[in-house]
Amino acid sequence: MLLDGFYSTLIDEFPWIVRNRYTGLSKISCGAQGIVCLAKDNTSKNVVIKKLLRPLESNGNAKRSLREILILRCLRQEPHPHIINFKEVYTTDTSPSSLRNIYLVTEYIGKDLAASLREVGRYNEGDALKITSQVLSGLAYLHSGGILHRDLKPSNITISDNFEVKIFDFGLSRSASDEMSGYVVTRPYRAPEITCNGNYYKANADVWSVGCILMELLTGQILFQGTSSIEHFKNIINFVGTPNDSVLSKIPSAINFIKSLNYRHPVDLHDYIPHVHESIIQLLQAMLRFDPDDRPSAKEALKHDSFRYFGATTYVADCDYNCPIWEVHFDSQTLELENLKELIWNECQKG
Incomplete structure (x- = not known):
């Protein structure tokens, strides 16, 4: 009844x-x-x-x-x-x-970013940065409140016809104080430390996901394909290069596997995306750093010169509620x- x-x-x-x-x-x-x-x-x-x-x-x-x-x-x-x-x-x-x-x-407010990307093929530099700045702004706010999204991808971002962008779907989100789990983030957007360290990662694992999304906006292609976690991890190494010994020392569980692979130099983004402005290449390099200790936070990424160069508004606010x-x-x-x-x-x- x-x-x-x-x-x-x-x-x-x-x-x-x-x-x-x-x-x-x-x-x-x-x-x-x-x-x-x-x-x-x-x-x-x-x-x-x-x-x-x-x-x-x-x-x-x-x-x-x-x-x-x-x-x-x-x-x-x-x-x-x-x-x-x-x-x-x-x-x-x-x-x-x-x-x-x-x-x-x-x-x-509108369709998800994945659907929008299928329609347009790829975005120009200015529009890609407008989207990215809004995603980073939302992330910075979440992180300031101790919330990690943990499943950031184009289908969890919505975009309106006038380029208003919002993050949604918090089904896998956690507070930073909770014990983490390794099997999170849809694989193409998963930071290497999640694959390597499982339960030990921090908020800027979400920033790696934003780097993957920005590359996808600019090229129309998913950056890291892979039918398994191992294949996905190999693709990351092939792209960002083999980590040095100081970085490897932080991930003892993955040392033997990484050393079993052929040494790789990082891909030259100037050749990979030759149509993209130098400032955006530098932003991508920062967000896609293998070592999370060397990767910017969402708030730090928002300060990058590329947003100012292309006139992308950056809004930063901290949350101070008691969740x-x-x-x-x-x-x-x-x-x-x-x-x-x-x-x-x-x-x-x-x-």
């Missing part, structure tokens, strides 16, 4: 229970974390509704669902122009014990599934 104010529909044969204020649902995408639909709200504005897939199937899934809700909610406290605006989370289930269906609603995610120590304490259900249920009641 439907609750008042809701209607039922099917999306890809999955049952959806939707608030009456959201109409005209059409599927945008379907991924491991959820099904995403475009809809109109009662003010005729477009919104995005994501139904989480199997959000409470396991303890790990429940933690991921709770993290995403908490991060979106705390980011709503002080909205940032380059991070998607969160509207609400809701469920039609009637108790924590029966909780199965969770819906996240955010604003819609409730810090109050839930996901990996340092035991949270049973029933505890997590209750926490998520409470968040759904807040809207």
